[in-house]
Amino acid sequence: MALPGTRDIPDIRVLSVGTALPGAPVDNIALARRFGQSEQWAEWVDVFVGTRTRHLALDLERGTLTHSLADLATTAAARALAEAGLEAADVDVLVLGTATPDLLMPGTVNIVADRLGIDQIPTFQLQSGCTGAFQAIALGRQLLLTGEHRTALVIGGDVCARAFDLSADVSALPPEQLVNAVLFGDGAGAVVLSADPVPGAPVIRQVFTRLVGLGQAPGQTLTWFGPNDRDSDTPAVSEDYKAIEARVPVLAEEIYRELLETLDWKADALDYLLPPQLSGRMTTRISELLGATSAEEISVVTTTGNNGNGLPFLQLELLLPRIAPGERAIAVAVESSKWIKAGFALEGA
Structure with a gap:
């Protein structure tokens, strides 16, 4: 199925990006040690999964969360705005894509808006897995194409560590659960989209x-x-x-x-x-x-x-x-x- 053509569509530009990762990288040896596994287990993760390190919003020793999604999303968004030379008052619409909101209510997007000092604008939170960021960008772009808004702040992120069970015996886990102990990390990012013809912005x-x-x-x-x-x-x-x-x-x-x-x-x-x-x-x-x-x-x-x-x-x-x-x-x-x-x-x- 062909996608709609792109002729005569106004240019929507990416002005800036900001990201946030929690804490220091955690390598496979540290993960193996926390789960009571051997260095050979860590080598298996490296070879068969191909992920060497990840950042976790979790204190592995204490088993407590160190960062919420709102924490990471706020940091990423603030960095994106600063990189674009903009302030909270310049944002016309705010969109967040995530699979792991902090709460069912209130929406994490609105917690982030409050922390940034954003108010009196449309906000949207999209619930989705790995394409949530793309969906958020698509929505932000579409809202700018209406001509009613000039600047969109689009955020995506996840805190997967909330689902970690640090007490689990990973050697006894079935493959469909074991992979989650080694595959995922935590983080957030944001972009500023603009309907204005900003030189140099893709x-x-x-x-x-x-x-x-x-x-x-x-x-x-x-x-x-x-x-x-x-x-x-x-x-x-x-x-x-x-x-x-x-x-x-x-x-x-x-x-x-x-x-x-x-x-x-x-x-x-x-x-x-x-x-x-x-x-x-x-x-x-x-x-x-x-x-x-x-x-x-x-x-x-x-x-x-x-x-x-x-x-x-x-x-x-x-x-x-x-x-x-x-x-x-x-x-x-x-x-x-x-x-x-x-x-x-x-x-x-």
Whole structure:
């Protein structure tokens, strides 16, 4: 299915990026030690998952959270605004994408707005896995395209450590639960989008998200527990990693090809590729499948862990200082909980 054309659409630009990671990186040896595992276990994580370190909003020794999503999102947003030379009063609309809000109510987006001193504007919180950041960017861009707003602050992030069970015997965990102990990290990021013709700010040429999970079993589940079910035997987090390994590369290639076709861009003229950041091993596999040999790959997951909706902003933070006028970049993400395809394209200006 072809995406809508992009002719005669006003330019929406990315002015700046800000990110936030909690604490120092935690390597696989430290994780193995905390779970009572051997150095060989840590080496297995390094080889078969491909993630060397991650940042956790959690004190591994005490088992207490050190950062909330609101903490990380506020820091990232403040850094993005400062980088753009803007203040809270300049923001016309605020959007947050996350799979792990701090509370069901109030919305984390509104806690962040309050901390930043933002009021009297529309705010939106989107609940989604790894494509939540893309969905937030898509919504922020669409709101600017209406002409009613000039500046959007778009945030994405997750605190996956909230679901960690530090008392678990990881050697006894089934694969669908074990992978969550080593795969994920925590973090947040933010971008400032503008409808104004700011010199040097790259243009979003296309962004889309699309549900493709009709009739498909979820690849991942994240459960909320209340007073009546907190002692349930249901695991807080579970995923069908075999299904993810099989399907995510296929969907990633579809997203990549569709963006190239829609924009009439040639693969050998692409300058930067921001591939999905599930894990170091999976990212390498997907990048090889896409075959964007002329493009510089921008990946961070091997050192940050999979921090969900924070990852695209960490990639953008590396991209923005590099992308020159006329250069092109494509970003790809797949949400495996109910299978969503997402991608965006940037062009340097």
